[in-house]
Amino acid sequence: MADREDLPADHGPAGGWGSLRGVREVFGESWPTPGVVQTLLRQNKPVGFMCASCAWPKPATYKPFEFCENGAKATIWESTTARCTPDFWTDHTVTGLRGWSDHALESTGRLTHPLRYEPETDRYVETDWDTALAAIGAGLKALPPDDVVFYSAGHAGLEASYLWALFARLYGTNNLPQSSNMCHETTSVGLKKVIGSPVGTVVWEDLDATDCYFFFGQNPGTNSPRFLHPLKEAKDRGAGIVTFNPVREQGLVSFVDPQNPRAMLTGEETVISDQYHQLKAGSDIAAILGVCKAVIEADDGARSDGRAAVIDWPFIEEHTTGFEEFVAFARGTFWHAITAECGLTEVALRDAARVYMEAERVIGVYGMGLTQQAHGAWNVGMLVNLLLLRGNIGRLGTGCCPVRGHSNVQGQRTVGVAEKAELVPLDRLRALFGFEPPHRDGTHIVDVAQGIIAGRIRATLCLGGNLLRALPETARLEETWQRQDLTVMVSTKLNRSHLFPGRQAWILPCLARSERDVQARGPQTVTVEDSFSMIHGSTGKRTPASPHLRSELAIVAGLAKAATAPNPKVTWDAWVADYRRVRDLIEATYPDDFRGFNDRMNTPGGFWRDNPASRRIWQTDSGRAEFTRPDRLNALGFEDAEGRLRLVTMRSNDQFNTTIYGYSDRFRGIEGTRDVVLMNVGDMAARGLSHGDRVALVSDAGDGVDRRLGGLEVIRFDIPEGTVGSYYPECNVLVPLSLHDRMSKTPGSKAVPVRVVRDDTVA
Structure with missing residues (x-):
């Protein structure tokens, strides 16, 4: 890349043939299973399946191809013919895989069996579902509920999410942080x-x-x-x-x-x-x-x-x-x-x-x-x-x-995946299930990370996602994550979070949303909520990647049965057999939002939960829409200083969150690497840097913690002076946990104080 001295700020329009080429490249690497074209044609359409990528709404009047480049990549990526079977671990140790990239880890393919970490060999080994669930249940029963975290990544449907939140509260905690803690x-x-x-x-x-x-x-x-x-x-x-x-x-x-x-x-x-x-x-x-x-x-x-x-x-x-x-x-x-x-x-x-x-x-x-x-x-x-x-x-x-x-990140909050007790109708849960829900607020994801570093959090259960990779302070967390007594991850593919197992660690493989979900009462449908508060049904049709996979809802119910006391009003097996019963529970818990849930879930374009503010009904403390007066002219958590730059973490068009499909960021003209820092020509000159030089980004938070990301190539780019850009999640290592929104604790990843120094570790 260093020879491209005239790199422009962008390379052509969005969409067009570039979009098709991007999809083709992922197709060629994944070699998806037969029928993926038919799956794409059903994507984001009524009685079809809802894209597992972003939360953009699904229109009632749809186009022949109602998917975008990233949505197609997500479907093709999970439809791969590659399989990460238990045999994979014959030739690989957990520690040895830490040098692999995010892309390489997921390229091993779909997980096929439940896995247990074996410390003696530093490998995951095959296990069966009954053994895994019983052992996890026993581990949870031995821990104080407030030391356990129930994290959800935003992928699971409303049904599994509702039961996940119920499981946590029956267990005795509101420690229900969710991926929205890190974004919205x-x-x-x-x-x-x-x-x-x-x-x-x-x-x-x-x-x-x-x-x-x-x-x-x-x-x-x-x-x-x-x-x-x-x-x-x-x-x-x-x-x-x-x-x-x-x-x-x-x-x-x-x-x-x-x-x-x-x-x-x-x-x-x-x-x-x-x-x-x-x-x-x-x-x-x-x-x-x-x-x-x-x-x-x-x-x-x-x-x-x-x-x-x-x-x-x-x-x-x-x-x-x-x-x-x-x-x-x-x-x-x-x-x-x-x-x-x-x-x-x-x-x-x-x-x-x-x-x-x-x-x-x-x-x-x-x-x-x-x-x-x-x-x-x-x-x-x-x-x-x-x-x-x-x-x-x-x-x-x-x-x-x-x-x-x-x-479904928004929808999970709607049905109770929330660490704040005030957001959940606890009285309805009490009436429906005959137990006293915990009233104390649970743990926000920033507090979870701080608790893991301090040793206060002893177990994390992750319903999807790649939590360790997605959090700030990556290096410090990697050092401490393994000190937990128990880590459990519900996953479709291998990712970096699996490589830092707790003292007991389990990987539970689940169905993809596009795959057929058949339970005792027949094929099942799940539901999701989009950014417009519209609820959609989603029905998978593809053959599952392995006969050993279970649905997210079945896994949640299995864990809950193993870890909580029997309750005649809590009928996990019946709920797994027929997801309609779970939707009835959601309607009973949230009657204003989910009236007629089962009858309306396949409405073209979805059915709307309503939003009082859209009708100028302001449910604020004052009963009116409120003008606010900020105390300062920027949203930074630090002051500008000589040599200090504001780092913006970015995504390429070849990734979704922590999933890296490839190494093409064609909109920015960057190919074959993610190890770059985008800089204004004035900032480069002030530091004596040229296009192609190797540098490191060093934290300038002033808190005494050494944070560094090296091996980066300087790219001259159209970006404001004083601002630099580099990729997420790699840059998470530079984001202090203390740098977060003062009201919500959302990490401040879009303006991180850093300095650029020459990287003397790279030849």
Whole structure:
């Protein structure tokens, strides 16, 4: 790579032939089982199966190919013909595999049998289900409930998730952290505080009616490519799109529709963003404040001249509180302070404000660029401030649109996978199952990591995921993870978390969502919730990768039977036999959200859980939508200093979360490696670096902990001065557990204090 001296910021539009080539490469490596094409044709369609990748909604009126590049990769990746059988461990030890990459580990194929870690040989060995479940149950009974963590990764359906939460509470704990703790917990906490809803307010009808999008810290080209279709449709009808992001993400620059034959033949591109503002990492508060300040000043001028108001005053007076304090803050903040912080000009921010003011209906979209900050809740609050100024919440074509990353991460919270007792109807659980649920709050995932390092957490049970790899402070956790008494992972493939087993460790292989799930009462369907709070049925049809696999729901029930006392109202076997009974329980526990659950679960486009904020019913402390006044102009958890840079952790278009499909990040022109750091030419010059030099990123958190990621190649890139970029999850080693959102504890992975030094460990 070092010889590519003229590397551009991006390599062509999103979609198009590049997307098809990316799918083909994963197909060629995985050699999926026969029938994968038929599986893809059923993906994200009514009575089909719901993609196990992102949580982007599924439309009622669907296209012939209702999957994106990443969704196709996810399905092909899990449909591989490769098998990681017990024989694999004949030639490999756990310690020996620690030098393997994430990609290589998953490329070993689907897990086929339950496995037990054998410390004497440092290998996993085959076991049977009865032995595994009995041993895990005995291990759990020997531990205090508050020392055990029940983690869920966002993949399991609503049925298994509901039983997982019930299992934990019957066992005696609310230690139910979930992957949203690491991404959109800031939404759950911050958005709820200001509009009374922990989730977004937008549905499909709003996308069809809006005439403007404002994007903050979200990358649809890589993380939710099916979003590109409604964006293209919006552009076709003349909508405006304004983007704020440190990196120019190609999905928000231009798009070739792979489902349009003419576009594919001619290369016809749709330009997505009318304005693309590359602000410094962590400075969204300043940028949004600048837009709001311009709107307020325009309203002052309009009313002074006798023209129509710019601000929606009737809405402000009827539905909001805190407006005067926020306006005073905006008026009192000088333009030079705003522009100095975000790195954008006053002209640029006024241009963005002009688009906002000219639009009748605006949707605010955001992702982890806002949530994964030390003051991420203020980021979310500032975006809501902007929307509230012109009444852009609670009417058609408007709203707040956080884009979730995992297929059922939002739904798991809906059915009780939550560490906060106040979020769960404990009285209904008491009435349904005849036990006293624990009332004390459980453990957030950041507290889990700190507890493992300190030795307080003695067991982790993981319903899916690659938790150790996904957490901050990776190096410190790898040293301490194995000190736990018990680790249990429900998995489809081998991953790095398996390589740091506790004193007792078990891998329990489960069905993939696209695979046929047959129980005593016949084939079963599971359900998931998307980012729009729509509930969908998902029915797998493929032959399971191994006859020894069990469904997630069956595994949860088996563990619970082994670890908890018998209860005549808790009928695990009956629930495994017929998932409809579990959906009846979900409806009984959450009647407002799941009325008629079994009858409605296959509704085309899903059925909506409803959202009071979308109807301008504000379930906040004040009963109104709340303007917020941040205490500072950035969301950083540190101050700028000489030589200190703000690291943004990123994903390539060849990965999903910690799953690495390959080594092609074609949008950024990076091929064959992930060991890179993207730098502004000015920052390179200040450090005497050239394109292709080898460097290390070193933590500059000032807490005395040595954190380092070496062997990185410098890539000259279009990124703001003072900001550098590198890949997740590799960079997790640099993120301090103490760097997290002050309200939600979401790790601050989008602005990490680092220094760049020459790497003298690399020849």
